[in-house]
Amino acid sequence: MNSVMCLDHLSSVYYHFGFGFFALWNFKEMSEIFALFLLIAFGFKSFSSLRFPASSDRSNTVIVEKLNRKSERRRNCDDSEVLALRRLVRMERRRADAALAEVERERAASATAAEEAMAMIQRLQREKNSIEMESNQRRRLSEARRGHDDEVIQSLASLVWSYEAELGLMRQHLGGGVDESDLCLST
DSSP states (O other): OHHHHHHHHHHHHSTTTTHHHHHHSOHHHHHHHHHHHHHHHHHHHHHHHHHOHHHHHHHHHHHHHHHHHHHHHHHHHHHHHHHHHHHHHHHHHHHHHHHHHHHHHHHHHHHHHHHHHHHHHHHHHHHHHHHHHHHHHHHHHHHHHHHHHHHHHHHHHHHHHHHHHHHHHHHHHHTSOOOHHHHHHHO
């Protein structure tokens, strides 16, 4: 009873907007009309397929032929595209191989240059060490010579001093009558 009152209320409120027509209309009648429409549509479809079977078969064969031609074109296109792609891949592989060979040559050249540089560095270090050893040896030798020269100078200085002292004693002993110029002539 509640639903009847609700429908009654809806039909009175929404009558002006047309909702009351759908709310009060019997759904059974609506479903019957829909079923009748479906039956008519199915009848036309079956009637047209029975009446024109050759055209539908012919259209099917035409469609199949068109599809076959398109697929054949695609296969031909695909084959030519595949061949073109294979050629492109071969070219790219050759380029990559050439680039790798160039990189390998550059690596070998840089390795050779590095080895030569290391050999030169080692040679220069050996030369530097030999020069340092030679300079150290010369320095020690010059120091030894200087020490020897200093000793010789000191011994000569002491010898000169002793000769001068002896000369002074001789002069004192002789009493001053000897001239230095005479001493130089006598020696």
